[in-house]
Amino acid sequence: MLFSRRVAPTLSLFIALVVAQTPAYTGELLIEPGLNSGKCLTAASNADGAIVTIQTCTGATSQKWTFNDGSIKIFGNSKCLDVVGGSTTNGNKFQIWTCSTNHNPNQQFWWTGDNHLSWTNHGKCMDLTDGKTTDNNRPQIWDCSNTNPNQVWNVGYSASSLPTTSENGQSGTNACGTTSSQNSKCQTAWINSADDFCLWAPPSVGSIGDTERDEVAWCTKSGRGTRTIPNGALKGVHFVKTPDYVQVTGVGDFTKLNIPGGDSGGELDPHGADGNGNPIGGLVFGNSFGNALQYHEWTSFISDTEFCFRACVGPNAARNCQHIYDVMGCFWNMPANYDAGKYENCLGDDDEPMGVYGTSTWFQGQKPTPSAHTAAKSSSCSNIPSPTVGAAKKRRDDKFEYVRMPEPTPAPVVV
Numbered sequence: 001m002l003f004s005r006r007v008a009p010t011l012s013l014f015i016a017l018v019v020a021q022t023p024a025y026t027g028e029l030l031i032e033p034g035l036n037s038g039k040c041l042t043a044a045s046n047a048d049g050a051i052v053t054i055q056t057c058t059g060a061t062s063q064k065w066t067f068n069d070g071s072i073k074i075f076g077n078s079k080c081l082d083v084v085g086g087s088t089t090n091g092n093k094f095q096i097w098t099c100s101t102n103h104n105p106n107q108q109f110w111w112t113g114d115n116h117l118s119w120t121n122h123g124k125c126m127d128l129t130d131g132k133t134t135d136n137n138r139p140q141i142w143d144c145s146n147t148n149p150n151q152v153w154n155v156g157y158s159a160s161s162l163p164t165t166s167e168n169g170q171s172g173t174n175a176c177g178t179t180s181s182q183n184s185k186c187q188t189a190w191i192n193s194a195d196d197f198c199l200w201a202p203p204s205v206g207s208i209g210d211t212e213r214d215e216v217a218w219c220t221k222s223g224r225g226t227r228t229i230p231n232g233a234l235k236g237v238h239f240v241k242t243p244d245y246v247q248v249t250g251v252g253d254f255t256k257l258n259i260p261g262g263d264s265g266g267e268l269d270p271h272g273a274d275g276n277g278n279p280i281g282g283l284v285f286g287n288s289f290g291n292a293l294q295y296h297e298w299t300s301f302i303s304d305t306e307f308c309f310r311a312c313v314g315p316n317a318a319r320n321c322q323h324i325y326d327v328m329g330c331f332w333n334m335p336a337n338y339d340a341g342k343y344e345n346c347l348g349d350d351d352e353p354m355g356v357y358g359t360s361t362w363f364q365g366q367k368p369t370p371s372a373h374t375a376a377k378s379s380s381c382s383n384i385p386s387p388t389v390g391a392a393k394k395r396r397d398d399k400f401e402y403v404r405m406p407e408p409t410p411a412p413v414v415v
Contacts, residue, residue: 034152059158159292170281176225194239201257208266265303269323348378
């Protein structure tokens with residue numbers, strides 16, 4: 001089945017990336033190394049000269065940063081991220097210091113279109129020292145590289161402290177509360193297991209192509225402030241957890257989720273054509289790789305009869321959750337089990353990244369179109385009853401979804 005969606009002109013995307021000097025997300029943000037979204041950039045105290053390290057994310061004040069006036073600020077915008085001594089030597093560290101009123105060059109940073117924190121006008125980027133994700137590691141400055149995974153940093157939020165809205169132009173909300181309503185405008189989704197996940201679908205009847213910027217979360221569990229998927233809408237659900245992502249696929253009657261009959265659907269992702277998400281402000285969380293971690297890379301397709309949703313972690317997250325194949329549909333992007341009448345949780349290996357064939361990468365529109373990859377091997381599958389609406393489970397209540405896979409080995413630092 002082909003999926004369709006509206007695509008902004010290439011020039012608009014180019015301009016968006018060029019001028020993107022602050023993240024699309026707004027307000028106080030957690031800054032997390034791409035190698036481990038469970039760790040956060042943390043100031044040791046609010047004193048001048050306090051060191052900056054990575055620590056386990058708690059959502060503390062010392063981990064909440066604001067991008068403002070070319071600087072990265074903390075503690076009520078009174079302190080700024082600062083390069084120690086202004087030294088440009090590779091390996092120099094970071095501290096916080098009282099924010100300057102005259103744009104101190106040691107405190108000037110910009111957010112690149114590929115998730116780097118660049119020291120303005122210096123050709124240096126924030127680098128996770130030696131790629132180590134252990135607490136107390138101090139990030140360093142290093143020559144910027146677009147191939148060094150130690151220089152990828154994500155920004156986001158704590159699931160327990162979500163803003164009303166996370167992106168400009170958002171039609172719904174992320175602070176969704178703990179009740180459920182079929183009129184909810186909640187745009188915070190979860191993906192945990194075959195009986196605890198959400199799908200993006202329209203707030204009112206409309207095709208995915210026409211409503212992609214406004215989709216809301218429809219979930220199998222109540223208690224997160226979302227809409228709930230009507231009982232009987234899901235006709236088959238297959239969940240798999242791999243070392244690098246979680247994925248849920250299946251079939252159903254999604255006219256019950258405001259998708260018109262016959263709509264071939266479309267692709268949804270956290271980036272969109274202009275840097276904002278589809279839906280704008282859509283956030284995704286889960287517990288499979290840690291407690292309530294935000295998935296910064298995810299991709300999803302849904303039509304009137306089928307769906308697929310993948311959320312990725314680790315150094316290859318963007319590659320495994322690629323979102324450029326937006327007309328290729330579920331079976332091509334996420335080869336997996338889509339059988340009706342079966343509901344299961346599985347462990348599995350990673351699929352080959354979509355579009356990658358050995359050393360070559362295929363791009364949408366090139367001829368000939370290659371076949372989809374074969375679905376990766378899965379194991380340890382357990383059957384469950386057809387999901388029905390019920391209260392969201394606490395972490396300790398569901399053993400399957402938190403079976404920990406081995407963490408990926410951090411990539412070595414590139415010099």
